Amino acid sequence: MKNIIKISWRNLLRYTRRTLLTSSLIAVGVALVIIFGGIGASFKDEVIGTITNSNLGDIQIHKKGYVGSMDNLPLDIAIPEQGLNKIKSLLDANPEVKAYSERIRFGAMISNFAQTTSMRVTAVYPEKESITCPALTERIKEGNSDPKTFVQPGSIVIPANIAAGMNLKIGDDAVLVATNKDGSVNGVTFKISGISENILGPQGKDGYIHIDDAVSLLRIENGEITEIAVKLNDFDKLKKVYSRLKGELAQIPGKDSGKPAFEVHSWEELSPFSSIVKIVTLLILVVRLVLVSIVLISILNVMMMSVYERIGEIGTIASIGTPPSKILALFLTEGLLLGFFSALAGIIFGTGLLMIVAAAKLNFVFGMMKLSLSPQIPTAEIILSLIIVVVISALASLQPALKASKMEPVEALRHV
Amino acid sequence: MSLLSLADVRKDYLAGDVTVQALKGINLTVEKGKFISFVGPSGSGKTTLLNLVGCLDKPTEGTVTVAGVEVNRMDRKTSAKFRGDNIGFIFQNFNLIPVLTVYENVEYPLIMVQDIALKARKQKIDDMLDRVGMADQRNKYPSQLSGGQKQRVAIARALVMDPKLVLADEPTANLDHDTAYKVIGLMHQMKKEFNTSFIFATHDQKIVGEAEIIYTMEDGLITKVQANGTAGGGIK
Numbered sequence: 302m303k304n305i306i307k308i309s310w311r312n313l314l315r316y317t318r319r320t321l322l323t324s325s326l327i328a329v330g331v332a333l334v335i336i337f338g339g340i341g342a343s344f345k346d347e348v349i350g351t352i353t354n355s356n357l358g359d360i361q362i363h364k365k366g367y368v369g370s371m372d373n374l375p376l377d378i379a380i381p382e383q384g385l386n387k388i389k390s391l392l393d394a395n396p397e398v399k400a401y402s403e404r405i406r407f408g409a410m411i412s413n414f415a416q417t418t419s420m421r422v423t424a425v426y427p428e429k430e431s432i433t434c435p436a437l438t439e440r441i442k443e444g445n446s447d448p449k450t451f452v453q454p455g456s457i458v459i460p461a462n463i464a465a466g467m468n469l470k471i472g473d474d475a476v477l478v479a480t481n482k483d484g485s486v487n488g489v490t491f492k493i494s495g496i497s498e499n500i501l502g503p504q505g506k507d508g509y510i511h512i513d514d515a516v517s518l519l520r521i522e523n524g525e526i527t528e529i530a531v532k533l534n535d536f537d538k539l540k541k542v543y544s545r546l547k548g549e550l551a552q553i554p555g556k557d558s559g560k561p562a563f564e565v566h567s568w569e570e571l572s573p574f575s576s577i578v579k580i581v582t583l584l585i586l587v588v589r590l591v592l593v594s595i596v597l598i599s600i601l602n603v604m605m606m607s608v609y610e611r612i613g614e615i616g617t618i619a620s621i622g623t624p625p626s627k628i629l630a631l632f633l634t635e636g637l638l639l640g641f642f643s644a645l646a647g648i649i650f651g652t653g654l655l656m657i658v659a660a661a662k663l664n665f666v667f668g669m670m671k672l673s674l675s676p677q678i679p680t681a682e683i684i685l686s687l688i689i690v691v692v693i694s695a696l697a698s699l700q701p702a703l704k705a706s707k708m709e710p711v712e713a714l715r716h717v
Numbered sequence: 718m719s720l721l722s723l724a725d726v727r728k729d730y731l732a733g734d735v736t737v738q739a740l741k742g743i744n745l746t747v748e749k750g751k752f753i754s755f756v757g758p759s760g761s762g763k764t765t766l767l768n769l770v771g772c773l774d775k776p777t778e779g780t781v782t783v784a785g786v787e788v789n790r791m792d793r794k795t796s797a798k799f800r801g802d803n804i805g806f807i808f809q810n811f812n813l814i815p816v817l818t819v820y821e822n823v824e825y826p827l828i829m830v831q832d833i834a835l836k837a838r839k840q841k842i843d844d845m846l847d848r849v850g851m852a853d854q855r856n857k858y859p860s861q862l863s864g865g866q867k868q869r870v871a872i873a874r875a876l877v878m879d880p881k882l883v884l885a886d887e888p889t890a891n892l893d894h895d896t897a898y899k900v901i902g903l904m905h906q907m908k909k910e911f912n913t914s915f916i917f918a919t920h921d922q923k924i925v926g927e928a929e930i931i932y933t934m935e936d937g938l939i940t941k942v943q944a945n946g947t948a949g950g951g952i953k
């Protein structure tokens with residue numbers, strides 16, 4: 302085996318220019334996959350992190366039918382206290398759940414006594430919300446952004462666009478007017494304690510109050526809430542936890558229908574940005590496919606030329622008794638070595654470039670998300686591309702190598 | 718038991734629509750340790766015959782027996798092994814492996830064909846390079862050698878496998894006169910040292926004189942057999 306590698310290696314070096322050309326083509330392909338994979342993964346992580354950590358949570362639980370009419374923030378599709386307790390005990394028992402936050406979400410009018418505009422309000426327990434969405438309070442740019450107390454009874458966090466539009470400042474009073482689920486209207490005065498960046502794009506007028514205020518504003522008497530956001534210990538286990546929760550919640554039937562009373566959604570089902578993440582995943586896949594075809598075509602080409610140029614040599618070694626299997630091995634090894642070392646060069650090159658990108662800390666704004674790309678060395682991507690290149694190199698060398706091993710020595714010798 | 722016997726061997730080639738009868742019925746027996754030459758005009762069938770004897774090709778009719786084994790019906794793998802175990806080849810164009818040094822070229826069959834362990838291998842190669850007078854060139858590549866030197870290496874490569882029979886088709890055709898004599902002389906000496914049979918085909922009437930038995934071929938048939946009294950005596 303050592304000798305087969307030695308001979309194959311020397312044969313590769315024999316056609317220096319051709320080997321270098323092919324090698325650099327493959328190396329560039331591998332580098333592209335690594336750079337693209339690294340940046341893509343970091344972009345995905347950033348987008349997902351921004352979405353789940355500032356607003357959505359990883360998983361949300363609602364009363365059945367809520368998400369279908371989520372745009373209206375319905376108050377009548379709510380989780381009753383009894384159901385809430387059941388869900389809480391499920392979540393408390395689940396070791397993968399890091400935290401969860403009960404919310405009451407509703408549409409309201411906010412007035413500065415001169416003007417009135419609409420907004421969406423999320424009522425929360427500040428401590429629980431800050432653990433479930435740890436990036437939320439980072440978005441509160443003015444006023445109290447302490448994760449434990451960012452909303453207190455009587456205080457409200459409003460988004461920057463409403464603050465600007467209605468000329469509201471920290472410490473100002475504003476009135477929230479909302480209609481409860483029975484249709485009666487109520488208003489409560491709040492002090493503005495924080496002004497946040499707009500959370501979900503320019504139109505997002507999302508404000509936060511304490512859940513106790515929502516209870517009195519909406520005259521909720523029976524402990525209902527509308528939403529539970531869940532944060533996991535390990536985001537990578539999302540699918541597993543999600544399906545487990547779904548199964549468990551399906552066991553809790555509704556009062557009348559007997560059908561499941563609650564519904565579970567992962568962040569992907571709730572955020573329009575999940576499709577962007579899917580597109581990035583798809584693009585990475587396309588780049589990998591391009592790598593596959595580069596390797597396939599270039600190795601096949603080089604190995605076919607190698608076999609053709611060395612017919613006489615193949616005739617010689619076959620005549621003196623080299624078994625066909627070793628002739629096959631010689632050419633396979635040659636293709637494999639070419640692929641392997643090209644991939645290695647590409648990995649070094651690609652990782653180097655990626656480290657430069659990481660050091661440069663690319664910052665940019667995507668929609669209303671401020672993203673800071675700091676790509677990690679994508680170990681999985683590196684191993685995957687090495688495997689791709691080696692496997693495809695073997696496949697591409699197989700046909701030329703088989704051809705070499707099947708040559709009739711007399712004919713091959715005459716070819717000289 | 719004779720080393721080699723051919724019984725009514727015929728070989729037809731199909732060239733387009735015409736069938737070329739390259740060998741038209743060869744009967745031949747060769748004993749161990751002989752130095753044999755085939756002569757004859759171009760196209761008389763020398764190469765065809767050597768290819769059959771060397772298990773590189775199969776006869777259209779008749780049987781070829783080498784070292785007691787009928788080799789007509791062997792498959793590729795078996796015949797490769799058989800060649801590796803029994804037959805050495807020396808080529809007109811030397812056919813050394815260009816990416817290997819002199820030493821490695823001689824080593825090649827011991828690794829890739831016979832799988833000899835390192836220590837025994839090294840001894841054999843050193844000995845063989847000494848005998849062909851190439852020990853001091855062992856680290857050169859074929860491109861750095863003269864034709865005669867290349868053929869010496871090729872002889873070493875053929876003999877290092879301890880073959881029963883060495884076949885050489887026009888081994889001196891690419892060498893000048895003096896070198897040709899030296900190479901044939903070396904082959905002759907090796908034949909004596911190893912008691913291996915050598916069969917070579919040539920056009921060259923002058924070097925034919927070195928053979929013990931000379932077969933003259935014409936148009937696919939052996940037309941004359943000569944035992945040469947001066948064999949081995951006339952090396953210049």
Ligand SMILES: Nc1ncnc2c1ncn2[C@@H]1O[C@H](COP(=O)(O)OP(=O)(O)OP(=O)(O)O)[C@@H](O)[C@H]1O
Binds near residue numbers: 730762
């Ligand atoms: N592969 C082949 N296909 C068709 N005809 C062939 C083939 N090989 C040899 N022949 C023919 O067979 C005959 C014998 O050829 P061979 O090569 O054995 O002659 P040779 O004695 O070795 O000649 P030379 O001295 O020129 O090498 C010739 O007529 C040649 O044209």
Ligand SMILES: [Mg+2]
Binds near residue numbers: 763764765886
């Ligand atoms: Mg010939």
